[in-house]
Amino acid sequence: MKKRERQAIIRRVIVNNAVHTQTELVLLLDREGLDVTQATISRDITEMQLIKVPDENGHTYYTFSTDRPIDGESKLRRNLNGNVIDMTINNQFCLLNVLPGNGPVIASLIKQMNYDEVFGVLSDDSTVLIIASTIDHAVEVRSRLAELGAE
Structure with a gap:
């Protein structure tokens, strides 16, 4: 097996x-x-x-x-702060370019947050692609991440 x-x-x-x-x-x-x-x-x-x-x-x-119960927002804030190079939106996609090695961690934390606006999250070593349910939701996700320190 x-x-x-x-x-x-x-x-x-x-x-x-x-x-x-x-x-x-x-x-x-x-x-x-x-x-x-x-x-x-x-x-x-x-x-x-x-x-x-x-x-x-x-x-x-x-x-x-x-x-386990964790303060996911605080953990996400810590990982976004200083690790996001840039964040862009194209239609319902929100793309984060991050410092190498941070993509999987940030993607996992975003998934754990269970945001209603997020349809899915994909990542590699230095990129996080957030797929929102709608274009408006992509804007909301971008704003939320910016408030948490992504910019």
Whole structure:
């Protein structure tokens, strides 16, 4: 089985179960028909950026780092500030040219914000393409990002 398929199953197991330990995850994956070692699971947990958060009883369980409550706007502001070279709009597209290495992080943060105006976000190392639902929404997104420090 390919790593991508295994990690998709891990994702499903984590979403559907409160998994407290790597050993517990290995057992749950065994029930899914996957024969994996704890070392493999440990690498997957790191690569998938799974984190442990406390439940209402104080016990910790695995979840995805984007599932934890964060102040996404502050994080986006920090990453936009000083990293955006320029920002342009063409129809419903908003294009950010950013310093090399910042494209994926900024794109991920914009996705996490779940802006209603944003249809999708694509990026490479130094570019972020925000696809808005309409031309007016592209203008709104540009304004919002400018307020957060993109210019």
